[in-house]
Amino acid sequence: MDDNPEAPVGGASGRPLGEPSDTAELRLLARSRPEELYAAAERLCRDAPDGGPEGAAAVRIVGRFAAVLAETRSRDCSRFAVDLVGRLLPVGPARREEAELLRRSVAAKLAGAQQLSDLTPLFAELPDTDEDPSTEVRACLLGELALIGSGRGRPALDAYAERLRELGHPLAVLPRTLLDVEHRFTVRVRGLGRVKTSDQLRARFPEISPTEGGAAAGRAAGRTPDGPRARTAARPFTAGGWARASEVRFFTLPRPLDPDDFNISFLKELPLDCLAGEGTRRGGAVACRTTPDDVLATLFAAAYDGGVNGSAQGGAYSRLYAWHSLCALMGLPTDIPFLEAAGQALDHRxxxxxxxxxxxxxxTADVAFAVLDPTRTRVTVLAATDTDVDG
Structure with a gap:
């Protein structure tokens, strides 16, 4: 008999549930008797403390039950999964962040596994507040459905989305369908993973030749610190738990920069931590021209995939963080409509x-971007790495 204290509830065979070896039994129970799985989680939530090992174990097990229910296609399983993470899950301060990630994860699983007709009843009742965990999981679900092009045009979902806008929920600003500039979100193309080498960079993007004019312009640039804007620009990486703090710098130029001089010669003259020591190792620096959709997709992936030692943030919030970061890189307010921001991005280099x-x-993962504004007098640099230099 297994006396593991982290698996206190019994399954169809009498063995404890919640351990990795019981995945098949959990799925069987979700398909045949989901109400029993829900009842077991309900007892666990009722009896578990918020803090300590028992509270942590309860959150993990309930999260596991909710995930299995979310991936089991049926109306009852959908309802039970949402209720577990939206109403029953321990929500005290000790487990708040973990609970938030579970809600986002379950919402993503529901969007990927369930039929829209089985999800629609979840939105029948409009929320009174945007701070309720039950509202949060449904807001995340709407965001996940938007990523797969589903849900718009259903009266119940449309009414719920409108209510979220009235309540000021942060996810309510997300368009209900993907914009053209977002076409690379969640898409994995074989052979087009993360850029790790200069050869890969040159192979994918047109290289910009260095110039003496670029170096001269770089030496004339002045830093313009802006802490809040820098934190917003770095949010996809901090939220995803990348290993090192991102570097975000803002510069102003005394005169418009010739577009041909916006190159690696220019960047090497800026006071950037990411280029410190450049030239002391074998290999040269390289800069290539890219496009807003590449930048936006990279920002999205940073939060969506999470860092090596971080946590994936779910599609809805990753999308929000990516857009806020892109706006911060351009110096735009984060409340600008995304379609307008996408249009302005085309005027930047x-x-x-x-x-x-x-x-x-x-x-592992190194990311570095620079953006020149339409006046050609303001430059933003963002660099992030997921390699722990102390590890």
Whole structure:
């Protein structure tokens, strides 16, 4: 008999549930008697404390039950899954962040596994507040459905989305369908993973040649610190738990920069931590022209995939963080309509760059972008790495 305290509820065979070896039994129970799985989780939530090992174990087990229910196609399983993470899950301060991630994860599983007709009843009752966990999981579900092009035109879902806008929920600003500039979100193309080497960078994007004019312009640039804007720009990486703090710098130029001089020569003259020591290692720095959809997709993936030691943030919030970051890079307010921001992004010039320096490890994930505004007098640089230099 298994006396593991983290698996206190019994399944059809009498063995404890909640352990990795019981996945098949959990799925069988979800298909045949989901109400029993829900009742077991309900007892667990009722008896578990918020803090300590028992509280942590309760959240993990309930999250596991909810995930299995979310992936089992039926109206009852959908309702039970949402109720577990939206109403029953321990929500005290000790487990709040973990509970938030579980709600996002369950919403993503529901959108991917369930029929829309079985999800629609979940939105029959409009919320009174946007702070209720039950409202939050449904807001995340609407965001996940938008990523797969589903849900719009259903009266119950449309009414719920409108109510979220009235309540000021942060996800309510997300368009209910993907914009053209978002076409690469969640899409995985074989052979087009993360850019890790300068050869990969050159193979995918047109390289911009260095110029003396670029170097001269870089030496004349002045820094313009802006902490809040920098934090917003870095949010996809901080939320995803990337290993090192991102570098975000803002610069102003005394005169408009010639577009041909927006290149690696210019960037190497800026006071950037990510390029410190460049030239002391074998290999040269390279900058290539890129497009807003590439930048936006990279920002989305940073939060959506999470860092090596971080946590995936779910599609809805990853989309929100990506857009806020893109707006911050351009110096736009985060409440600007996304379609308008996408149009303004086309008037900016975007670079991806890479170097052989301490910042770039070329093994896990290195990201570096620079953007020149339409006046050609303001430049933003964002660099992030998921390699723990102390590890």
């Amino acid at each position: 975007w670079l991806r760059f890479m170097a052989f320096a301490d910042w770039f490890h070329h093994d």
